[in-house]
Amino acid sequence: MNLQYLKQVDPEIYEAAIQEVQREEDKIILIASENYASKAVLEAQGSVFTNKYAEGYPHRRYYGGCEYADVVETLAIERAKRLFGAEHINVQPHSGTQANMAVFFSVLNYGDTILGMSLNHGGHLSHGAPVNFTGMLYKTVFYGVHKETGLIDMEEVRELTQRHKPKIIIVGASAYSRIIDFEGFSKIAKDNGALLLADIAHIAGLVATGMHPSPIPHADFVTSTTHKTLRGPRGGIIMCKEKYAKAIDKMVFPGIQGGPLVHVIAAKAVAFKEALTEEFYEYQKQVLINSKRLAKKLINHGFQIISGGTDNHLMLVDLRNINITGKDAEEALDKAGITANKNAVPYDDKPASITSGLRLGTPSVTSRGMKEKEMDEIAEIIANAIEAFDNAPKLKEISTRVKELGRRFPVYSAVL
Numbered sequence: 094m095n096l097q098y099l100k101q102v103d104p105e106i107y108e109a110a111i112q113e114v115q116r117e118e119d120k121i122i123l124i125a126s127e128n129y130a131s132k133a134v135l136e137a138q139g140s141v142f143t144n145k146y147a148e149g150y151p152h153r154r155y156y157g158g159c160e161y162a163d164v165v166e167t168l169a170i171e172r173a174k175r176l177f178g179a180e181h182i183n184v185q186p187h188s189g190t191q192a193n194m195a196v197f198f199s200v201l202n203y204g205d206t207i208l209g210m211s212l213n214h215g216g217h218l219s220h221g222a223p224v225n226f227t228g229m230l231y232k233t234v235f236y237g238v239h240k241e242t243g244l245i246d247m248e249e250v251r252e253l254t255q256r257h258k259p260k261i262i263i264v265g266a267s268a269y270s271r272i273i274d275f276e277g278f279s280k281i282a283k284d285n286g287a288l289l290l291a292d293i294a295h296i297a298g299l300v301a302t303g304m305h306p307s308p309i310p311h312a313d314f315v316t317s318t319t320h321k322t323l324r325g326p327r328g329g330i331i332m333c334k335e336k337y338a339k340a341i342d343k344m345v346f347p348g349i350q351g352g353p354l355v356h357v358i359a360a361k362a363v364a365f366k367e368a369l370t371e372e373f374y375e376y377q378k379q380v381l382i383n384s385k386r387l388a389k390k391l392i393n394h395g396f397q398i399i400s401g402g403t404d405n406h407l408m409l410v411d412l413r414n415i416n417i418t419g420k421d422a423e424e425a426l427d428k429a430g431i432t433a434n435k436n437a438v439p440y441d442d443k444p445a446s447i448t449s450g451l452r453l454g455t456p457s458v459t460s461r462g463m464k465e466k467e468m469d470e471i472a473e474i475i476a477n478a479i480e481a482f483d484n485a486p487k488l489k490e491i492s493t494r495v496k497e498l499g500r501r502f503p504v505y506s507a508v509l
């Protein structure tokens with residue numbers, strides 16, 4: 094990666110890009126939805142395919158000169174099929190939300206009822222939140238997690254499905270740390286004549302490597318992002334049964350998008366190829382080991398974790414027993430050099446701008462090579478930083494330690 098032209102043409106953007114590299118190197122990033130794309134992915138995404146219009150699908154385009162765009166998109170589809178075993182895949186959605194939009198628009202009418210996981214209990218905005226198009230266009234019903242166990246309340250899912258007869262049930266979350274019972278959801282959907290959409294945006298890397306059960310055999314539609322645990326470029330994909338293939342493809346283009354981002358599709362293809370390797374399998378294994386280790390150590394430091402632990406790449410820390418808000422905890426960690434996000438906990442009594450929780454994930458730190466020993470260190474740093482949340486000099490001192498830890502695990506240093 095050489096930014097020499099950018100440096101000449103636009104020093105301000107160059108400077109910001111260099112600072113961002115530095116930030117990604119120096120901070121310990123525990124944002125569960127982020128990762129470090131490989132240099133190969135970055136190169137593909139930065140390639141001349143950004144110049145190309147390729148409306149349509151491989152060998153059925155509305156523009157000439159698409160022969161190499163066809164190569165790229167065909168490879169992306171073939172590799173994603175091998176990775177996930179889906180019947181049909183569309184790799185064009187610009188984002189996870191776009192992927193969900195294409196599914197909803199292809200099977201729902203305005204005013205239909207949808208059942209999704211409540212945002213406050215770990216669901217995603219695009220599963221029916223009032224501020225999202227899904228909340229504006231559809232009648233929404235929400236399930237959540239059980240107050241005592243922190244686990245998805247399958248009884249509630251069944252009961253709500255029977256009572257409200259949703260046309261589609263959405264399963265998948267942004268802040269849920271346990272195995273999701275896709276088969277159980279499928280049974281409830283089938284028993285009640287509902288369609289099932291499994292949104293694996295967060296856990297796609299785990300699903301691809303068999304470390305989380307796959308929804309492919311059970312769901313009518315599976316959507317995902319490609320930039321979270323899957324470690325590709327920012328983007329979305331849709332997988333579905335063959336019988337929905339035409340409807341989905343038509344809804345992505347021309348329904349809700351114009352020209353596909355061919356450079357991003359090229360980068361998706363690279364990421365899928367990487368995800369098929371033994372190295373990626375080992376990576377996902379370590380993501381899980383690190384996540385479980387971090388959760389265990391945080392519990393030893395007196396923190397409460399929703400549901401008592403984790404089966405995936407993330408955990409939700411419940412701060413209600415230690416008298417600090419999610420907002421203050423996030424700020425304290427930031428000053429200490431750790432980047433994480435505040436997050437509502439189930440049954441939170443604080444507003445979304447404050448919250449009582451922190452969401453932590455291990456995809457990024459694992460990508461830079463950190464293992465159990467570093468998780469122990471990070472847990473200790475988090476405990477120290479939160480204890481010193483109003484002590485600026487102490488937080489500054491901790492940030493030096495964080496920087497040293499980061500320096501031992503370089504990511505993109507070669508870019509500079």
Ligand SMILES: *Cc1c(COP(=O)(O)O)cnc(C)c1O
Pocket residue numbers: 126187188189190191216217219265266267292293294295318328329
């Ligand atoms: C991140 C996420 C998305 C949306 O992804 P964007 O690319 O940001 O639109 C959708 N669903 C779930 C469950 C997510 O966690």
